[in-house]
Amino acid sequence: MEITAAVVREKLGAFTIEKVRLTDPRSDEALVRIVASGMCQTDLHGRDGYYNSPYPAVYGHEGAGVVEAVGTSVTKFAPGDHVVISFPWCGSCPNCRRDLPFHCMYARELKMRGTRPDGSTLMSKDGAPVYSAFFQQSSFATHVIANERYIVKVRKDAPLELLGPFACSGQTGAGAVLNSMRPKPGDSFAVFGVGAVGLSALMAAKIAGCEPIIAVDVHEARLALARALGATHMINHNGRADVVAEIRRITGQGVRFSVETSAQPAVFREAVEALIAA
Template sequence: MQVTAAVVQEKSAPFVIERLELTDPRPDEVLVRIVASGMCQTDLHGRDSYYNTPFPAVFGHEGAGVVEAIGSQVTRVEVGDHVIISFPWCGTCPNCRRHMPADCQSSLDLKFSGARPDGSTLLNKGGTPIYSAFFQQSSFATFAIANELFVVKTRKDAPLEILGPLACSGQTGAGAVFNTMRPRQGEALAIFGVGAVGLSGLMAAKIAGCDPIIAVDVHEKRLSLAQELGATHTINHTGRKSVVEEIRKITGGGVRFSLEASALPDILRESVECLMPAGTSVLVGSARAGTEVSLEMPFLQLGRKVHGVMQGESNPIEFIPTLVDYVMDGRMPLERLITFYPLADINKAADDSSNGRTIKPVLRMPS
């Protein structure tokens, strides 16, 4: 079938809107009409060849839409269901067998190879393959195909156009708090970088009863929003001599948890140095391969930990519906993070995101 999609022809090239041919779903696959797709920094890293995805390629991995067709073996969703397409996992590696899909040992290939596991592509133009299946979906398009394992059914009274970010940024930030940290009421948390991931973690921390909740960023507008969403303290990192000392002063010695969402080595070090003994820093920021950080070993020996997290360490089938319920009851006002763009304005969305003008771009698909 013919679809409209945003194609990147080569490394760091602009997105170009093109008409492409989408293959038919296989017996275990679902065809989804994409209503809207969030744009994540990972999509822009893919465009810029952080992950060696071949070109030309279609990116997008926060798709939300309506099931249009299902394969003969699909049992979890039906035509007409509202769905969010989440991250892929193999289902057979040791971590998947331990119900740890976010830590799938094949996840990098499944996310970034540009093809299904068997090497086939989902899209083509005049018979020439277009690398797709980014996160096994490529949702910067009017339609997408995904294996039923990665498709999460959601309640129909929830507005689909704001739900796509729960597939990655929302799930990552909130999952880092709910699934990894599991804070107790009144425990202190600092968030370094209050973009879409950091703010999702902040909203989860408020739901969990963390106190204080300290937001650190360089954008005053984001810090103001963080305060509106539940931060008890905000710190503008620009020009501060010691953010760590300020956090220790606020907390009387350090935080139980920190969430590092900037992917900057110096900031990760700060997120560790602000911990109390036995505290944990959770790294969710996406850095380029080879990025390194130095830490003082004696400081870590008092039980301090650095915990790397992918996709919020969640089981999406169970976790995403819970997040949707939080959105619908007003405890996770995801819409406060979102700026909508038509698919035709995808390059503006990418530029606004990179320059901090937009926290979470969401692309609405043409009808």
């Protein structure tokens, strides 16, 4: 079918809106009409050549939409279902078999190579391939094909146009807390940087019953949002060198868990030093 996609034709190139052809779904795939997609830095890294993905390419990995058609072996989804498309995993490597799909050993190829696992391409223009399958979805398009394994059904009364980032920042932050840290009620918690990933971690800590929940950022507006979402203490990092001391003052011995999302080496050190002695 003919679809519209945001195509990047060369490294560092612009996103250009073009008509391209999308192939038909295979037996274990679904055709999804994209309602909205998040955009994150990973898409821009792809555009800028960080992953050595081939061009022309279509990016986008936080797609949310409505299933329009499913392959013959798909049983969990039907046309009309509202879905978010998550990250790809192979399902057969040692980590996937141990129920650790987020550590899939073939994740990079599945996310960045621009093709299905077997090397086939999903989009084309005038007979030439357009490399899509970014995170096995390429959601910067009106329609995508995604394997049923990576699709998550969502409630129809949820605002589909807002759900795409659950596929990336949402589960990165919440998954770190709920799946890896697994805090107990009353465990102290600090999050450094309260953007999309940090706020998702914070909300998960709130759900898990953490107390206190300390949010650290350099933007007052973000700290106010962190408070609204469950932070018990806010620290504005601007101009102060005693953030770790302040966390120890609040908690007594330091925090049981800390999440670092700023990617600043000095802050990463603080996130470690703020921890309670194990």
